[in-house]
Amino acid sequence: MQLSGTLSQLIEALRCLPGIGPKSAQRIAFHLLERDREGGSQLGQSLTKAMQVIGHCQTCRTFCEEPECSLCQNIKRQDSRLLCVVESPTDVLAIEQTGQYTGLYFVLMGHLSPLDGIGPNEIGLDVLERRLSDGNIDEVILATNPTVEGEATAHFISELCQKYDVLASRIAHGMPVGGELDLVDGMTLMHAFSGRKAIT
Amino acid sequence: MQLSGTLSQLIEALRCLPGIGPKSAQRIAFHLLERDREGGSQLGQSLTKAMQVIGHCQTCRTFCEEPECSLCQNIKRQDSRLLCVVESPTDVLAIEQTGQYTGLYFVLMGHLSPLDGIGPNEIGLDVLERRLSDGNIDEVILATNPTVEGEATAHFISELCQKYDVLASRIAHGMPVGGELDLVDGMTLMHAFSGRKAIT
Ligand SMILES: [Zn+2]
Ligand SMILES: [Zn+2]
Numbered sequence: 001m002q003l004s005g006t007l008s009q010l011i012e013a014l015r016c017l018p019g020i021g022p023k024s025a026q027r028i029a030f031h032l033l034e035r036d037r038e039g040g041s042q043l044g045q046s047l048t049k050a051m052q053v054i055g056h057c058q059t060c061r062t063f064c065e066e067p068e069c070s071l072c073q074n075i076k077r078q079d080s081r082l083l084c085v086v087e088s089p090t091d092v093l094a095i096e097q098t099g100q101y102t103g104l105y106f107v108l109m110g111h112l113s114p115l116d117g118i119g120p121n122e123i124g125l126d127v128l129e130r131r132l133s134d135g136n137i138d139e140v141i142l143a144t145n146p147t148v149e150g151e152a153t154a155h156f157i158s159e160l161c162q163k164y165d166v167l168a169s170r171i172a173h174g175m176p177v178g179g180e181l182d183l184v185d186g187m188t189l190m191h192a193f194s195g196r197k198a199i200t
Numbered sequence: 201m202q203l204s205g206t207l208s209q210l211i212e213a214l215r216c217l218p219g220i221g222p223k224s225a226q227r228i229a230f231h232l233l234e235r236d237r238e239g240g241s242q243l244g245q246s247l248t249k250a251m252q253v254i255g256h257c258q259t260c261r262t263f264c265e266e267p268e269c270s271l272c273q274n275i276k277r278q279d280s281r282l283l284c285v286v287e288s289p290t291d292v293l294a295i296e297q298t299g300q301y302t303g304l305y306f307v308l309m310g311h312l313s314p315l316d317g318i319g320p321n322e323i324g325l326d327v328l329e330r331r332l333s334d335g336n337i338d339e340v341i342l343a344t345n346p347t348v349e350g351e352a353t354a355h356f357i358s359e360l361c362q363k364y365d366v367l368a369s370r371i372a373h374g375m376p377v378g379g380e381l382d383l384v385d386g387m388t389l390m391h392a393f394s395g396r397k398a399i400t
Contacts, residue, residue, distance in 0.1 A: 009249075065205070
């Protein structure tokens with residue numbers, strides 16, 4: 001006995017989800033069929049549409065359905081000469097939630113990872129270089145993650161900035177506000193010490 | 201700044217998957233958009249189709265695209281007077297993989313759970329009763345799970361069988377073959393003792 005063709009296909013297709021093996025795929029398919037067909041149909045339509053219509057903003061590379069995203073089109077920001085470089089669209093969301101930054105963004109959609117074949121062009125540094133060469137940016141704030149890859153990527157971009165006489169700055173690393181000293185990792189603690197400021 | 205409408209909808213729709221919260225939904229959406237658009241499109245189509253065309257076999261209730269499943273339509277089995285009652289289509293797969301059982305099945309698609317509003321009709325016992333009343337079944341093998349709900353469901357069905365003078369049997373519980381005594385739970389061990397057989 002075999003599962004019906006359509007059901008087998010669904011279970012196979014669910015394996016494209018990260019971390020979902022054959023057993024989980026079966027469990028998900030049965031769950032949707034037994035308990036949430038409406039949710040399953042809705043998800044089917046959303047996936048089909050999203051994979052078709054979502055592209056990248058031509059200016060900042062974030063996910064976007066239009067040629068240019070709402071943030072890049074925002075007239076209040078267009079004159080900003082600050083450009084914040086982040087790894088992912090979620091980083092933009094996190095920064096926007098603080099409500100403090102009013103400059104522009106550039107989203108790498110990843111970080112340099114030569115061993116995985118991800119070089120400068122794969123993270124859009126050709127597009128970024130064009131923006132730097134335009135002369136409209138005074139400062140690039142490097143807000144890539146404080147990981148080995150994020151640091152290497154920030155370093156690479158800072159050299160690109162030098163070439164075009166654009167100031168490059170790196171976001172500060174240190175103790176998270178409200179964090180407890182003895183619960184923070186050693187690398188963060190090291191950054192907190194080396195980045196210490198005189199109390200004035 | 202907000203994520204584009206289609207992307208927000210996709211993230212929301214992914215939450216219908218069991219165990220997926222807002223963060224995981226975002227991670228999955230970004231993964232598909234960045235790394236596996238083909239897989240995402242394929243999944244979208246499979247879901248849409250599956251939710252539309254997959255129904256239940258009118259005879260045994262398992263998931264099926266036709267009015268009746270291939271197992272119920274199998275002429276080699278149609279004369280069998282054995283009916284195995286299981287909770288889920290995956291149980292049918294597991295039993296079929298042993299290659300030893302050649303009878304028919306009835307799939308409850310769940311178990312009795314009065315507190316969740318799942319009574320006899322919700323697990324198809326009206327359909328099962330019609331089959332018992334036909335007089336074509338000699339024995340019902342109760343292969344529901346060895347859980348509290350599974351046992352209660354088996355007990356309920358055994359009383360239904362009595363009403364129609366059909367023999368009801370329960371699958372044996374005990375030590376899994378190859379299992380280690382000290383690793384097995386107490387309930388299983390108890391079953392293994394009470395179900396002991398004389399060595400002949
Ligand atoms: Zn943009
Ligand atoms: Zn059937």
